[in-house]
Amino acid sequence: MSQLEQLQDAIRHKLPELDMVIAWGTGFDPLHATPLFIRxxxxxxKMTWGPLCVHNLATYLPGLKGKKVGVVVKGCDSRSIVQLLEESLIERENLTVFGLPCEGIVDLAKVEEALGPEAGFVREVREEGDALVVQTDSGDHRLSIAELRPQKCLSCRYPNxxxxxxxxxxxxxxVKDPxxxxxxxxxxxxxDERMQYWTAQLDRCIRCYACRNACPMCVCRDHCIAQTRDPQWISQETGVAEKWLFQIIHAQxxxxxxxxxxxxxxxCPMDIPILTLKRKMNREIKEMFDFEAGTDPEATPPLFTFQVEEAKINERGW
Incomplete structure (x- = not known):
């Protein structure tokens, strides 16, 4: 029995007890999977499973609080479940988690780049060993899955x-030695080089807030500081300074x-390497507080607590 068949069977038995199960289904073409709400x-x-299932379905859970929901997660996505539970943003008794050990997803931007604009409409996608075969109007394209992995998969320490x-x-x-x-x-x-780098990157930002909307931990979007007008912290001006301010607040x-x-x-529709900002912040948190988000269901995030004396913060020495 394949992994997909095991998953379908598990959901079939549990579904009568739940309001819905969030999984993946085929999207507008065979290359794009999409979140599927199974009722x-x-x-x-309609379910599908494989390296094209890129979405972190935990993003939907805070908006479904109070309902009995099942959710399918890859190993890395399960960290978001843990973090949401740590912050009491979801209720464990109303949640059923179907976990899938994951070999990694593919970066769809890399797939589209490899196919090129002349490829035409995607007719079929199938896995053959270590290759992704994409059938388009211009013929079959055999792509190495290893070369299509995003950086997060190349350094993943939580595939389960x-x-x-x-x-x-x-x-x-x-991954060993990520x-x-x-x-x-x-x-x-x-x-100075960092400022020049980020100024050039963020100059492309169109302030669409797709990064915020896709984030499983951005749960205050109805009162987001980026859009509130009372008080107004960030204007709708299109300069790099306002874009930079939004991204810094988001990271903080x-x-x-x-x-x-x-x-x-x-x-992000503009291919801005936003995750690097978040990884940098995580590295600082790890060094200062020895904490890694979403890895310990019993832990308390360090910025949710207060200690008069922090082991690695020498306040009186300044």
């Missing part, structure tokens, strides 16, 4: 669900909370 048995046939009621499939080995070349390159820059609000799912960067 009846017939919806199970941290929290789950049922785990379907065999456990995967985490590195983050984007973050290392950023930290090697001088302060996720300090000690970001689970590095990469949804912000995936959703």
């Amino acid at each position: 009846e048995q017939g919806d199970l046939d 669900p941290i929290i789950a009621d049922q785990v379907l499939g065999e456990p995967r080995e985490p 590195t983050d070349p984007d973050l290392e390159a950023l930290e090697a820059m001088s302060y 609000h996720l300090a000690g909370r970001c689970t590095e799912c990469g949804e912000c960067e995936r959703a």
Whole structure:
């Protein structure tokens, strides 16, 4: 029985007890999976699972508080479940988690770049060993899955669900000695070089807030500081300064909370490497508080507590 068939069978038995189960289904073409809200048995046939299932479905959970919901998560996505539980943003007794050990997803931007604009409409996508075969109007394109992985998969230490009621499939080995070349390159820059780098990157920002909307930990979007007018913190001016201010506030609000799912960067229509900002903030939190978001269901995020004396903050020495 395939991993998808195991998942369908598990959901089939649990669905009568739930209001819905959030999984993945085929989107507007075979290349794009989409979130699927399963409410009846017939919806199970619409399910799909594989490297094209890129969305972190935990994003929907805070908006469904009070309902009995099942959710399918990859190993990395389960960190968001843990973090939402730590912050009491979802209720464990109303949640059923179906966990899938994951070998990694593919970066759809890399797929589209490899296909090129002349490829035409995507007719079929299938996995053949270590390759993704994409059938388009111009013929079959055989792409190496390893070369299509996003950076978050190349450095993933949590391929298996941290929290789950049922785990379907065999456990995967985490990446050994993970590195983050984007973050290392950023930290090697001088302060002036970093400012120049981010000024150039954020100049492309169109303030669409897709990064915020896709983030599972951005739960105050109805009262977001980026859009509130009473008080008004950020204007609607289109200069880099306002774009920079929004992204810095976004990163600060996720300090000690970001689970590095990469949804912000995936959703960005301008290909801005936003996740690097969050990874940098996470590195600082790890060094200062020895805390990693979404990895311990019993932990309390460091910025949710107060201690008069912090082990690594020498306030009186300043």
